Amino acid sequence: MGLQIRPAQPADAAVIALLGRITFAETFGHLFVGEETDLAQYLERTFGVAKIERSLDKASNAYWLAAVDRLPVGYAKLKLGSAPSGGQQKDADQLQKIYVLQSFLGQGIGAALMQPIIGAARQRASFLWLDVLRENARAIEFYERFGFHALGEDTYAIGVRTFHFLLMGFKAG
Numbered sequence: 001m002g003l004q005i006r007p008a009q010p011a012d013a014a015v016i017a018l019l020g021r022i023t024f025a026e027t028f029g030h031l032f033v034g035e036e037t038d039l040a041q042y043l044e045r046t047f048g049v050a051k052i053e054r055s056l057d058k059a060s061n062a063y064w065l066a067a068v069d070r071l072p073v074g075y076a077k078l079k080l081g082s083a084p085s086g087g088q089q090k091d092a093d094q095l096q097k098i099y100v101l102q103s104f105l106g107q108g109i110g111a112a113l114m115q116p117i118i119g120a121a122r123q124r125a126s127f128l129w130l131d132v133l134r135e136n137a138r139a140i141e142f143y144e145r146f147g148f149h150a151l152g153e154d155t156y157a158i159g160v161r162t163f164h165f166l167l168m169g170f171k172a173g
Contacts, residue, residue: 038159
C-alpha cells in the first residue's frame with residue numbers, strides 16, 4: 001500500500017468536499033433513517049465545494065489529504081486558535097474533522113493523518129481538542145490511543161435530531 005499524507009491545497013476543494021460527503025454519510029447515515037432530507041441539507045451546507053474552497057483559503061484552517069496509490073481516501077482538518085466552549089484552555093486548536101473512506105478503515109490511515117495534526121498543534125498550541133459522537137466507541141478508542149481524554153459533553157442539532165458529543169482533549173505543548 002502506497003500511503004501518502006500531504007497538506008491540502010485550494011485545488012483539492014472538490015476532492016475534500018466529495019470525501020466529506022461520502023465519509024459522513026457512511027459513518028452517520030444510519031442515524032438519519034426517515035430524515036434523509038436533513039442529512040442531504042447538512043451535507044450540502046457543510047461539504048459544498050465553494051464552502052470548502054473558502055475554508056481552505058482561511059489561515060486559521062489546515063487540511064491534510066490521505067491517498068493510497070494516488071487514490072484520495074481520507075482527510076483531516078485542524079482549526080487553529082479554537083478553544084472549546086466554556087473551556088479553560090484559551091491557547092487551543094481543534095481537530096475538527098478526520099475521516100477515512102469505510103473500505104480503507106483499519107489500515108492505519110487515520111493514525112497517519114493524526115501525525116501532522118498533532119505535530120502542528122504541538123508547534124503552536126498548548127491544547128488540542130475535538131468532539132466525537134458519544135456512541136462512536138471506535139472513534140473514542142482511536143482518540144484515546146493518541147492520549148485524548150474526556151473533558152465533558154456537548155450537543156449539536158442537525159435537522160430535527162439532537163446529537164450528544166463527548167469533548168476530548170490533551171495537552172499539546
